[in-house]
Amino acid sequence: MDVMDPAVLRRVTAALRDARPVPYWLDDPGRPGALPALTGDERCDLLVVGGGYSGLWTALLAKERDPGREVVLIEAREAGWAASGRNGGFCAASLTHGFGNGLARWPHELRNLEALGERNLDAIESTVARHAIDCAFERTGEIDVATEPYQLDDLRERYEQATRLGLTGLEPLDRDAVRAEVDSPTFLGGLWDRRGVAMLHPARLAWGLKRVCLNLGVRIHEHTPGLELARSGASMAVRTPHGRVFARQVALGTNVFPSLVKRVRPYTVPVYDYALMTEPLTPEQLSAVGWRRRQGLADGGNRFHYFRITADRRVLWGGYDAVYPYGGRLGAGLEHRPETYRRLASHFFRCFPQWEGVRFSHAWGGAIDTCTRFAAFFGTAYGGRVAYAAGYTGLGVGATRFGGDVMLDLLAGERTERTELAMVRAKPLPFPPEPAAWAGIGITQWSLARADARGGRRNVWLRTMDRLGLGFDS
Template sequence: MIFSNTPRPETLKSLADVKHVPFWLDDPARPEPASALTESITADLVVIGAGFTGLWTALLAKQADPSRDVVLLEAGETGIGASGRNGGFVASSLTHSFQNGLNRWPKELKKIIELGHKNLDGIEAAIKQFNIDCDFIRSGEINVANEEYQIEELREEAEHSAQYGERIQFLDREQIRARVNSPTYLAAIHDPSVAMVNPARLVWGLRRACLEVGVRLFEGTQVTGLEEKRESVLVKTSYGQVESKRVALATNAFPPLLKRLSFYVVPVYDYVLMTEPLSKEQRDAIGWHGREGVSDNGNQFHYYRTSADGRILWGGYDAIYYPNNEVAPHLENRPETFARLAENFFQTFPQLTGLRFTHAWGGVIDTCSRYTAFWGQAYGGKVAYAMGYTGLGVGASRFGAQVMLDLLDGKKTERTELQMVKSKPFPFPPEPFRSPIVNFTRWSLNSADDNGGERNLWLKILDALGLGFDS
């Protein structure tokens, strides 16, 4: 179906009382911030950024070598960025989708898939080991077809992925509507490997785990620059500094400390709504008792899932780039996008008309042209970075952290030998060219959704260059 962009008056009423804060972070379990760094110290490893990538890096580094002195620096509070604002989909995929991985690394895809499943098992094991209460559930993800042309695409993905060891199941119209009842659903695939999680509770649990194993955490500590020394790197902050043997950059969509990385990542804002808890009658009207994550198969797609207390999180569709790579708190509130999301929600679930939304928020995603994380080093190997997760970092961030540590330790592993790890995405042009190119590409993707999936000449050129704007 083609989603309407014009909200009805009754849709606007559903947004009348929303709080403009992320639902996950609006939680009394949120920990008190740690103190800021205000002196000069030394360390074996400094990790910059206390989101999922940074937390996993610090935790895994300490677990591998308890004697290693690890310092974790965060400009705001732990998980205040994308890690505390996302949908909580924990995918085994390291390539954003089976098809994206197949298009880019067909020869090593089987190994990447194997490592992805191993990575997800490692996340679950850590949650159990550190007793993290984060509503982790292996419910799987459903990808639905809302248009006829998408049905065969999903069927082919289910069949082709089986050759690589995946267990994706094709669901016809009756089967999908028996699971989740929407008049817009024509078919679907179910990937049982995907887990759902409360992302803020996970990030706070990892924070606690880091502290338990001896990581030194400083919050409210903005890193202002890096200075290379002969055998170390000086990490400068607003009120103190750390001289460290190694540095791991986990800043993702925020302005990078290595200027050249800004060519590889575009900060894109994603927006999310959360409903009030559903009544028994409302839940019976839609089914959805398995708590699967759901997404639709458009280029501009929605993703949605249920919470432990019976709400529906509904996000995606609009992906907004602001000129000059702007990242700022005021961009997290976009009323026109919230209204569009609400209208699309009630088109998908008309039986829930009258339901109200309690929270509306936005967050910034580190988008790269290949849709998967990439890695690299600087300052003679003393600094490593991982970024570019493009909205699929809740699960892949742990793998990204492992690769960073391999690189910093000079280890040759099955991870570092992957072409996916050795290669870089195609860079984006700088401004003033970046804005019109990104926005024209977004318009082209929307046009493809409106025209039976038919891609225009611009998208075909990007496909031929392997830039993969297909998600």
């Protein structure tokens, strides 16, 4: 844990003094009103459970495939209120949580996975334009930056591996080149993915998808949690507080929340992630750093930061701490963590000393779902009548659209390019029960922090986790 100098503590405390404890993206006067909850029973062809990206994309794609299909979507609170409305707004083409993770797990199909990911991101861009979704979509790319010498070797190796696979679009940057793009004294080099990542306003994307779904005829009930899933003759039935939905098929997009298919629950655990948003910066403040092309950035540590500029000239700064609650219990108590906010603020000013005196307007946290392979997994239940996708591990802004297509393929019983993937056909290893999960995740977090402090050298525990295909992503 960082030991903070008293002078630094005073500085970050002042910078955080007026920060609102709410996600910046959701603190928006354009936020749509809630739709009425379900009262009574409904019948439909497809029921989608969950009103985040996963559920919204699935409902939208289902109507595009078959406009006559009756689709109902239920959401426990309001569309986009959870991870879909409070993430960093990085919409990546990667379906595998980055090139390195994909190469380690699916080397023989990575080229195909990369191509599918590029097509998926292109389709998201097309949907945003076609339906006039006002979510500040910008195809800026992302720069992974090295802040320690060993990370330069990691970036160089990734570039060489991608080149050998015939993948293009990556541009290595030396110290001067990366600082010409974004000037931080901590940057030693970088790798710029020019087309593989877009920046956007995450909540407005969710609200836009909700609007499109309604326009296509999807019936949406908010403040309607799905409580129980069971067979009902030739259909499935989902019980809610004030009625049931009977459907021929069900798609579950609940991600971090406990799955209605109980055997899926051991495959994910919740991890709390945190972010800060600055006040709007002046043109003079921005010129002190550059950043004219508005790329997203992330550093190369195991405990990494991600950061980007918004359309209204603010800087989002998030990541580093990843907090697992014992037993995987979700609750409001971990959504705000002052010690993490102070740590993030101190790291922000270390990265950008030019912005001394900048204040933060918002500070927030929330849970994401992770699994042991750090990339989404898929499956069916109840004889193929129910499909699910989960485990996006913080990279679901783009990949959830692909996951929606996978769920619809699985429900249709179709053999497609997607369903033939090893990534789709196999599942990650489940997490062990408590207290083993708590102990294992704790040891892994300690080991990752130790690796960051020791030039990236992974200890015996991490090397063993790598061999077993287990781990814990920060």
